[in-house]
Amino acid sequence: MWAAAGADEDAARLAMDYPDAGAYVLSLRLHPRERVRWLESGLAAARRLGERGAEGAHLGNLGLACKDLGEPHKAIGFYEQVLAVFREIGDRRGEGNALGNLGNAWNDLGEPHKAIAFYEQQLVIVRTIGDRRGEAIALFNLGEALESLGDPATARGHMQQALALFESLESPHAETARDWLARHP
Structure with a gap:
């Protein structure tokens, strides 16, 4: 979490990449609320670095975590943001x-x-x-x-x-x- 907020670009990249690279492991090992914390950190880092594709991936995984938490309306909000990002970047x-x-x-x-x-x-x-x-x-x-x-x-x-x-x-x-x-x- 500290890496996303830090001034060091390498630390921000680590914070951005880790939740995506470890998405499958994190979903098996962590409670959805803990996954949300990791994903929010990755999202903040992706936004800071202007990495729209990574931003979309984190938003999508946040939606899945909210679904797992039984919060479908919140998940929909994340999925709508994902859709907008991927349409914007042509993915x-x-x-x-x-x-x-x-x-x-x-x-x-x-x-x-x-x-x-x-x-x-x-x-x-x-x-x-x-x-x-x-x-x-x-x-x-x-x-x-x-x-x-x-x-x-x-x-x-x-x-x-x-x-x-x-x-x-x-x-x-x-x-x-x-x-x-x-x-x-």
Whole structure:
């Protein structure tokens, strides 16, 4: 935390890079509130250094930490900031991820119509950039949201497309899609 506030640029870079480089380990080892402290430090350093991509990554991870804390509205606020950053710098993959996270947050809040709007935007982007894993995830999430709205036929079609992509990528998520399809004949 001290490194982000210090005058030393190397220390600020360390504060900026560490929470991102260690994101997966931090999410396993630290309580979300402690992760928030690390991420806020990284965010402050990224802003100080003018590193917009790192700023977006920290904002996204802050949103995920808030989701883990059961604070979906706060998570949405971070995801909206992420979306703005990635749109500003032209990071289409980051934009797609932010849209997917917004969809997940709205779906968690029981707002599948809003979720679907974000998933559909995500799907356009991931298809445009050729992100097959992102496409499979967007299709899966769309399927779940559509099913919750009472549109099982369309939901099943999306889930079948997701399964085919997951299988082609040899993703462990294929099993989850197969299970969903078995529960929704």
